[in-house]
Every structure is written in structure tokens, then in C-alpha cells.
Amino acid sequence: MGSTLQMDLYRTGAGLFLFCCVWGCFIPTTTYKRLGLMAHSQAASMGTMAIAAGVLVQHLSTPLQEWEARIIYWGVWVSWPMIFTQIAAAYWGANKMLPIAGEAAPGASPWKENVVAVAHIAAVLGNIPAWAIICWRL
Numbered sequence: 001m002g003s004t005l006q007m008d009l010y011r012t013g014a015g016l017f018l019f020c021c022v023w024g025c026f027i028p029t030t031t032y033k034r035l036g037l038m039a040h041s042q043a044a045s046m047g048t049m050a051i052a053a054g055v056l057v058q059h060l061s062t063p064l065q066e067w068e069a070r071i072i073y074w075g076v077w078v079s080w081p082m083i084f085t086q087i088a089a090a091y092w093g094a095n096k097m098l099p100i101a102g103e104a105a106p107g108a109s110p111w112k113e114n115v116v117a118v119a120h121i122a123a124v125l126g127n128i129p130a131w132a133i134i135c136w137r138l
Contacts (some may be wrong), residue, residue: 005069009054012076016047016083023087030090038101039086046079049127053134060137068133075130080124085119088112 020043030036053076057064061120064072084096089112095102096113097120109120 003058003072005064006057009050009057009072010074011046012079013050013052013054014077016043016050016079019083020044020047027090030087032090032093032102032105034096034101034103035086035090035093035098037103038098039083039090040088042085044077046076046083050076050079053130056134058137060134060138064133068137070131071128072133075126075127075128081119082123085116123134 020040023043023079024040027036027040028032046127052071055073089105089108092104092108093102094108094110094113094116095105096107097116108116119137
């Protein structure tokens with residue numbers, strides 16, 4: 001399971017980096033550029049995190065159980081919806097979850113703000129247990 005998980009994490013990280021590069025070309029098309037730049041930066045940092053998780057998984061002190069590997073995989077994968085909602089926020093002007101990046105944005109309708117919030121909360125709730133397992137097993 002370790003090598004499969006490792007490759008899945010590498011693929012996710014590489015995909016996030018590729019997405020970061022492509023999305024960077026579209027930032028000028030957004031209504032709120034700082035929110036667009038935030039999505040770009042977040043894709044790069046989450047790509048780095050996914051690759052780091054892949055590297056660390058191969059150095060764990062004991063093999064992962066199936067459920068632990070699933071938590072790590074989905075905990076990292078949940079970065080994708082978060083990044084897509086950041087892109088949506090750059091067009092919608094949603095600023096409740098990202099008040100610094102969305103400083104110039106007026107805010108969006110409640111359902112749009114909720115979509116962004118749910119994706120960000122899911123990312124946090126996915127990443128914390130994933131990284132707790134990695135740290136515990138090192």
C-alpha cells in the first residue's frame with residue numbers, strides 16, 4: 001500500500017503544480033485578482049505538501065493500515081475542491097473565508113460564500129488527521 005499511496009501523492013502534487021502553472025495564465029481574467037493569486041499560490045503550496053507527504057510515507061516507522069492510507073490520500077486530495085472554490089471566489093468576490101486576499105471583494109451571495117466555506121473547512125478537516133497519522137508514524 002505504501003508505494004501505491006506514495007505514487008498517488010506524487011501524482012496529486014504534480015497535478016497541483018501543473019494546475020498552478022496553467023491557472024497562473026488566467027489570473028488576469030478574474031474580477032478579484034488577489035483571490036485569483038491566492039488560488040495560484042495555494043495550488044503550489046498544496047502541491048508541495050502532497051509531494052512531501054509522498055516522500056514521508058516511504059520513511060514511516062511502521063507500515064500504514066488500509067484506513068490510515070485512505071485518510072492520508074483523501075486528506076491531501078481534498079485540496080482540489082478548496083482550490084477550485086478559491087478560483088470561483090476570484091470571480092464571485094466571495095471574501096468571508098479569505099478576508100485578507102478578498103479584502104477588495106464585496107462579498108458574494110450566501111450560497112457562494114457557503115460553497116467556499118465548506119470546501120475550506122473540508123480541506124482543514126482532511127489535512128489535520130492525514131498529517132497527524134504521518135507525524136505519529138514517523
